[in-house]
Amino acid sequence: xxxxxxxxxxxxxxxxxxxxxxxxxxxxxxxxxxxxxxxxxxxxxxxxxxxxxxxxxxxxxxxxxxxxxxxxxxxxxxxxxxxxxxxxxxxxxxxxxxxxxxxxxxxxxxxxxxxxxxxxxxxxxxxxxxxxxxxxxxxxxxxxxxxxxxxxxxxxxxxxxxxxxxxxxxxxxxxxxxxxxxxxxxxxxxxxxxxxxxxxxxxxxxxxxxxxxxxxxxxxxxxxxxxxxxxxxxxxxxxxxxxxxxxxxxxxxxxxxxxxxxxxxxxxxxxxxxxxxxxxxxxxxxxxxxxxxxxxxxxxxxxxxxxxxxxxxxxxxxxxxxxxxxxxxxxxxxxxxxxxxxxxxxxxxxxxxxxxxxxxxxxxxxxxxxxxxxxxxxxxxxxxxxxxxxxxxxxxxxxxxxxxxxxxxxxxxxxxxxxxxxxxxxxxxxxxxxxxxxxxxxxxxxxxxxxxxxxxxxxxxxxxxxxxxxxxxxxxxxxxxxxxxxxxxxxxxxxxxxxxxxxxxxxxxxxxxxxxxxxxxxxxxxxxxxxxxxxxxxxxxxxxxxxxxxxxxxxxxxxxxxxxxxxxxxxxxxxxxxxxxxxxxxxxxx
Amino acid sequence: xxxxxxxxxxxxxxxxxxxxxxxxxxxxxxxxxxxxxxxxxxxxxxxxxxxxxxxxxxxxxxxxxxxxxxxxxxxxxxxxxxxxxxxxxxxxxxxxxxxxxxxxxxxxxxxxxxxxxxxxxxxxxxxxxxxxxxxxxxxxxxxxxxxxxxxxxxxxxxxxxxxxxxxxxxxxxxxxxxxxxxxxxxxxxxxxxxxxxxxxxxxxxxxxxxxxxxxxxxxxxxxxxxxxxxxxxxxxxxxxxxxxxxxxxxxxxxxxxxxxxxxxxxxxxx
Numbered sequence: 001x002x003x004x005x006x007x008x009x010x011x012x013x014x015x016x017x018x019x020x021x022x023x024x025x026x027x028x029x030x031x032x033x034x035x036x037x038x039x040x041x042x043x044x045x046x047x048x049x050x051x052x053x054x055x056x057x058x059x060x061x062x063x064x065x066x067x068x069x070x071x072x073x074x075x076x077x078x079x080x081x082x083x084x085x086x087x088x089x090x091x092x093x094x095x096x097x098x099x100x101x102x103x104x105x106x107x108x109x110x111x112x113x114x115x116x117x118x119x120x121x122x123x124x125x126x127x128x129x130x131x132x133x134x135x136x137x138x139x140x141x142x143x144x145x146x147x148x149x150x151x152x153x154x155x156x157x158x159x160x161x162x163x164x165x166x167x168x169x170x171x172x173x174x175x176x177x178x179x180x181x182x183x184x185x186x187x188x189x190x191x192x193x194x195x196x197x198x199x200x201x202x203x204x205x206x207x208x209x210x211x212x213x214x215x216x217x218x219x220x221x222x223x224x225x226x227x228x229x230x231x232x233x234x235x236x237x238x239x240x241x242x243x244x245x246x247x248x249x250x251x252x253x254x255x256x257x258x259x260x261x262x263x264x265x266x267x268x269x270x271x272x273x274x275x276x277x278x279x280x281x282x283x284x285x286x287x288x289x290x291x292x293x294x295x296x297x298x299x300x301x302x303x304x305x306x307x308x309x310x311x312x313x314x315x316x317x318x319x320x321x322x323x324x325x326x327x328x329x330x331x332x333x334x335x336x337x338x339x340x341x342x343x344x345x346x347x348x349x350x351x352x353x354x355x356x357x358x359x360x361x362x363x364x365x366x367x368x369x370x371x372x373x374x375x376x377x378x379x380x381x382x383x384x385x386x387x388x389x390x391x392x393x394x395x396x397x398x399x400x401x402x403x404x405x406x407x408x409x410x411x412x413x414x415x416x417x418x419x420x421x422x423x424x425x426x427x428x429x430x431x432x433x434x435x436x437x438x439x440x441x442x443x444x445x446x447x448x449x450x451x452x453x454x455x456x457x458x459x460x461x462x463x464x465x466x467x468x469x470x471x472x473x474x475x476x477x478x479x480x481x482x483x484x485x486x487x488x489x490x491x492x493x494x495x496x497x498x499x500x501x502x503x504x505x506x507x508x509x510x511x512x513x514x515x516x517x518x519x520x521x522x523x524x525x526x527x528x529x530x531x532x533x534x535x536x537x538x539x540x541x542x543x544x545x546x547x548x549x550x551x552x553x554x555x556x557x558x559x560x561x562x563x564x565x566x567x568x569x570x571x572x573x574x575x576x577x578x579x580x581x582x583x584x585x586x587x588x589x590x
Numbered sequence: 591x592x593x594x595x596x597x598x599x600x601x602x603x604x605x606x607x608x609x610x611x612x613x614x615x616x617x618x619x620x621x622x623x624x625x626x627x628x629x630x631x632x633x634x635x636x637x638x639x640x641x642x643x644x645x646x647x648x649x650x651x652x653x654x655x656x657x658x659x660x661x662x663x664x665x666x667x668x669x670x671x672x673x674x675x676x677x678x679x680x681x682x683x684x685x686x687x688x689x690x691x692x693x694x695x696x697x698x699x700x701x702x703x704x705x706x707x708x709x710x711x712x713x714x715x716x717x718x719x720x721x722x723x724x725x726x727x728x729x730x731x732x733x734x735x736x737x738x739x740x741x742x743x744x745x746x747x748x749x750x751x752x753x754x755x756x757x758x759x760x761x762x763x764x765x766x767x768x769x770x771x772x773x774x775x776x777x778x779x780x781x782x783x784x785x786x787x788x789x790x791x792x793x794x795x796x797x798x799x800x801x802x803x804x805x806x807x808x809x810x811x812x813x814x815x816x817x818x819x820x821x822x823x824x825x826x827x828x829x830x831x832x833x834x835x836x837x838x839x840x841x842x843x844x845x846x847x848x849x850x851x852x853x854x855x856x857x858x859x860x
Contacts, residue, residue, distance in 0.1 A: 044712040417680050434709055441708030442694075442701055442719070445687075449695045461670035461698035461762055470705060570686050571740060 004018060006068055012078045015063035016085025018137075024089040026051050027117065030108030031541055033077060035117050038537070039193035040166030043236070048116070049466045050163065053137055056086040060138030076142045083138015087131040090117055094130075098123045108500055120298040150214055152396060158207035165202065166194045168534060172514055177257055251418035259417035262491060265530045266424035267482050272513070272521035273431040274478030279507065280516035280564070282471035283451025285347040287503055288354025291329045291334070292476035294361060294498035296483025299323040301376035303495050309369065309376050316382035318584055320481070327480020328473040335472035339465060342454070354503055361495040375494035379487050382423060386410045420489055427485060431478045438474065447471060448566070505529070508546065512553055514560025523561045597622040597766055597798050600641070601651035605635075605822075606643055612638040614822040615652070620766065622833040623797040625792055625845070627809045629833075630819035636802045637679055640768050644676050645669040657765060671699045675764030677755045677769050678801070685744035689735060689754050692743050696758030726761065733787075749780055760791070765767040767791065769801040773808050781805055785812050808833065 026032050035047030060082040067075035093109065094117055096102060101111040113379050118126020144152065165172065173189035188198050224232065251259045271293060278286045303312050303319040314322075338349050360366055362373055364500050370376060387407065393405045431549060438444055446467045449457040458464050513524025528547070532542045555559070558569045592713065600618040604611065613635040622627045628636045641647045643654055643664035649653050654661040659672050671729060675696075684692050701722060707715035712805065730739050733753040738746060743754060759767055773781040785808055803809045810830040818826040818839050826836045833839055 375726050437709045437711065438705060441705065441715075442703055442722075443705045443708055445691060445695050446698070448687055448691070452686055453682055455646065455666075456678070456682045456684070457695070458666040459646070459670055459676065460696050460758065461667045463667050463696070466667075566686065569688075 006071065007074055009081065011066045012063050012081035013085065015059050015078075016064075016082040018058035018090075019082060019086040022055040022059075023052055023086055024093060026055075026088065027113055027545070028106050028108060029095060029541070030113070032154040033108065033110065033113045033116065033540065034538065040163055040169070041190065042193040042195055044188040044196050044199070045166075049166065050116075053464070056083045056137045056384050058136040059086070061141040063138075068535070071430045072146060075145065076139060077235060078138075079138040079142020080135055081138070083141070084131060084135040087127075087134040090130060094118060094123050094127055094436040100371055122286050128228045150211065153212040153214060154207035155208040158203040158205075161202045161206045162194070166199065169193050169257065171534065175253070175258070177251070178255055179547050203535065205540035213435065218443060220297065222565055248498060249420075254418075256417055259421050261530055261533045263417050263420055263424050264533060265525045266421070266428050266527040267486050267489070268506065268509060268529045269522050270424070270431050270482035270485070271479050271502075272510050272525055273428070273435050273505050273518065274475040274482070276475075276510050276516065276518070277435060277438070277447075277478070278471050278475035280466065281444060281451070284468065284471060285343065286350045286472075286475070287347050287500075288350035288352065288357070289475070289479060289505070290498050290500065290502040291354045291357035292330055292479035293486070293502060293588045294357050294495075295476075296323045296480030297329045297487040297493050297498070298361065298370055298376070298483075299326045299480070300484035300487040301379050305379050307376065309371055316380065318500040320484055323480050323484035324477045325427040327483070328477040330480075331472040331474075331476025332469050334476075334494040339468055351500070351503075354378050358495055358498050358500075360496065371584040373495060375492055376487075378493040379491045379493070380413075381420070382414045383411045384414060386412045401475065406530055420485075422483055427481050431481070432518055434474070435476075439516075439518075443467070443470065472575045497500075508550060508561075512549065512560060514563040514567060515561060517562050517564035520564065527561075534590035596620060597657055598800065599655045600639075600643075600652065601655070602674045603639070603649050603654060604651040604776070605638055605640060605647055605649050609702055612651075612822050613642065613819075616819075616822070616824055618817060618824070620798060620800050621815070623792065625788065625801070625812050625819070627726050627813040628800070628802050628817050628819060629804070629809055634726075634819040635822040636819055637770060637823075639769055640802065643669070643676060643768060646736060646777055647684035652718065661740050662759050667698075667796060668719050670762060673699075673763070673765035674768065675759030675762050675788045677752075677759055677770055677772060679774065681748075681751045681755055683743040683751055683755055684756070684816075688740050688742055689746065689757075690723070690726050690731060690739040692754055693729050694722055694730075694762035697722055697725065699762040699764075727753070729757040747773060750767045752784075757786075760797075761794070764797060766798045766800060769799065769803075771804060773803065778807070781808055783810070788812055 004315065031053050032048045034048070035051060036046055039045075040046040040047055040050065059078040064079040067078050069564040092469050094114055097114045099110050114123075115132060119129050120126070121129065122229065144155075147155075153416050156364040169189050170192040173185045177187065188195060194222040196203070203509050224235075226233070242359075250262065254262060271289070275289050275290070276285065276288070278284050297538075300316075300319050302308070302309060302321060303314045304308060307314065312319075325522050334350065334353050338346050341349060352440075361370060364372060366372070389410045393410075412419075417431040446462045447459070449460070449466065450467055451464060454464065457467075486497075490497075509524030510521055511524070512527060513520030513522070528546070532539070538545075594678065598618075598620040600616055602807040603613055603616045604619070605613040605712075615809060616635075618639075619771040623652075624688045629650070630636055638647065642649050643656075644660065645661065645664055645668070650663060656669075656672055656674060661669055661672070684695060687695070703712075703718045703827065705798075706712075726750060727739065730736060733756055734755070735746075735750055735753060738750065743751065746754060756767075756769070771790070773784045776784060782845055788799055788801070792799050813830055816826075816828065816833045818831055818836075820835060826833055828836065
């Protein structure tokens with residue numbers, strides 16, 4: 001009988017040890033201790049608990065799936081063993097920490113960590129409890145898989161949404177307090193966490209909603225599809241209008257702090273859209289992309305600053321075109337020498353270019369012009385004409401027979417992040433539009449062809465020089481615009497703001513979002529720029545999270561969160577491809 | 591070759607790779623509206639000569655003249671624009687682009703819209719794009735790939751890939767088409783079909799054809815003139831009948847007694 005069960009204990013052994021090592025690492029680097037008190041749902045679950053037990057749950061579920069579909073007992077066993085093994089490395093840690101003082105080598109293995117790992121009991125009792133808890137979780141994770149898919153999915157969705165809202169409780173409760181009332185906020189949040197009852201309600205609500213959507217998705221889509229085309233067009237326009245209205249209302253809803261975060265995200269979106277053209281569309285790996293950001297920022301700084309380094313005292317608006325043109329020109333200057341380089345060589349040269357620009361900014365040579373390490377200070381924020389007041393005055397004065405308003409008109413300084421948001425939004429919208437139009441155009445096809453096979457592209461009549469230089473120039477222009485916003489937003493800039501890690505950041509965000517995909521750039525920026533801002537307390541783990549995220553993404557979803565149409569095509573047609581290659585073989589064999 | 595005007599004239603072309611002379615003092619004419627083949631054992635310099643014409647290689651000596659333009663010192667894209675299209679021995683499509691996109695890229699020599707027009711969607715750009723897509727569909731139909739426009743090039747079967755490559759070359763409206771072993775890997779039926787197709791290109795579209803081919807049935811079947819290369823040097827030139835009778839060719843290339851179907855003599859020589 002046993003043989004027909006097909007038990008292979010190596011499977012849970014492998015998975016269990018992986019889960020255990022992950023849990024161990026989380027403990028040893030201190031993130032569990034740090035987040036143990038960070039409540040997600042008040043008195044129910046904290047972030048530390050989620051982090052500590054997530055490996056057991058997720059990996060046990062993966063192990064359970066390795067078992068044969070109809071062998072439920074086997075998959076339960078796999079889950080149980082995986083969960084059990086997850087605790088083993090932690091128990092060894094507890095034992096070692098009890099016997100020796102590990103803090104000499106691992107400063108984060110503190111008594112506090114051991115106390116929470118053993119649930120405040122003695123090492124032996126605590127270890128047994130831990131073992132029981134993880135085993136139970138592994139078992140439950142395996143059992144969860146028995147539920148039909150249409151129940152699994154809503155439950156998971158509800159859990160994810162509730163926990164996510166729980167993580168951002170503090171920010172959300174502050175916003176609710178300002179937008180609605182203190183009482184309302186208190187009704188939903190308790191301290192920095194969701195209230196239990198609200199969390200349960202939210203969970204149920206999301207789960208039911210997801211369930212309904214899954215059940216009725218097809219008929220709803222079908223109904224939309226069968227609407228007359230004119231009506232669908234009207235609906236589409238309506239949706240777009242609502243989205244635009246929402247986009248305009250965001251600063252009011254989000255408040256100062258979130259607006260600031262959104263602006264930072266926007267600056268990276270703008271850069272990401274530019275690099276997306278260079279790397280995603282044209283396939284030219286540029287690791288020195290920060291150079292153009294720096295050039296845009298320094299241009300804005302020098303043109304507009306009211307300090308001693310200023311050359312022209314231009315306004316923000318007058319300087320913007322110059323920043324874009326100068327950055328685009330720099331893109332061409334970089335582009336010319338690297339025209340004949342491909343792949344790795346191109347990456348290395350651009351990497352050097354990025355560093356050269358930063359070192360030049362630091363150098364004594366340029367210190368009289370751009371300030372060296374002291375940077376450029378007193379960069380003014382943008383100012384706009386108060387159209388509202390001017391129009392109002394126009395009519396009021398017209399009515400009263402007073403002289404009509406004349407230039408110079410009344411102006412507003414865009415000082416607050418809520419105001420600056422609109423500038424960033426406009427920049428991103430412009431870059432998005434240009435990327436989209438170019439990507440769909442003849443030039444987009446040329447870029448694709450160059451990325452696929454440079455030699456053949458040239459032989460069918462594509463001018464390599466102008467095609468590549470255009471990619472560099474447009475990409476650099478977006479980055480320069482982004483840098484100009486950055487300078488004006490911060491009002492002072494220093495060379496150390498333009499380090500290599502910005503280039504890497506932007507490259508990572510387009511990879512994670514989905515290379516060549518415009519929505520992917522936004523999602524990537526939110527994940528890699530927005531999230532770390534919101535989770536400031538875990539700042540020191542930022543790079544670690546980057547690394548983990550990148551590795552996991554490359555393994556699980558190499559095409560990115562929102563793959564571009566091109567990538568999706570490549571991935572989806574794998575079966576077709578196999579079929580085709582089989583045919584090719586038979587054709588070649590004849 | 592003297593009675594017709596030549597569309598392509600190579601004079602004294604020499605191409606060296608280090609010490610190896612790949613093409614040596616080669617004089618060659620392609621009369622307008624003809625089908626001309628270059629044959630020769632592997633490594634004889636046929637593809638090298640093609641690469642010289644299409645601008646991948648710079649010739650060391652001599653000149654290549656096409657339709658009144660000297661091609662020396664011109665980049666491949668400029669040469670494509672003078673009206674030369676080509677295919678490759680080992681198919682080189684843009685594998686991750688669809689069939690239609692491949693053809694659209696092939697249209698580069700005759701497209702004029704600019705990137706500014708693309709951003710602003712100027713009427714001219716839109717008109718040209720619309721026309722280009724229509725034309726691409728036409729070429730797709732022309733080579734018999736109806737309904738496969740949205741397939742990625744890499745997912746097409748081998749024979750379709752060959753045809754798509756020709757469609758891509760045709761889309762640029764070439765006056766001269768260089769075909770590098772168009773029937774490689776095809777069975778006799780497919781080869782015959784390809785021969786008909788190549789003749790149709792010349793008869794219906796008025797495109798001059800220059801091809802490299804190993805399949806003697808194809809070479810002798812459709813060529814009006816044949817040139818034989820060996821070790822980069824021309825050893826014979828003439829009509830298929832003359833070539834089949836030429837003792838030097840039979841000795842150096844075809845081996846004894848082989849007249850049609852390609853014998854074992856070919857690879858040994860290389």
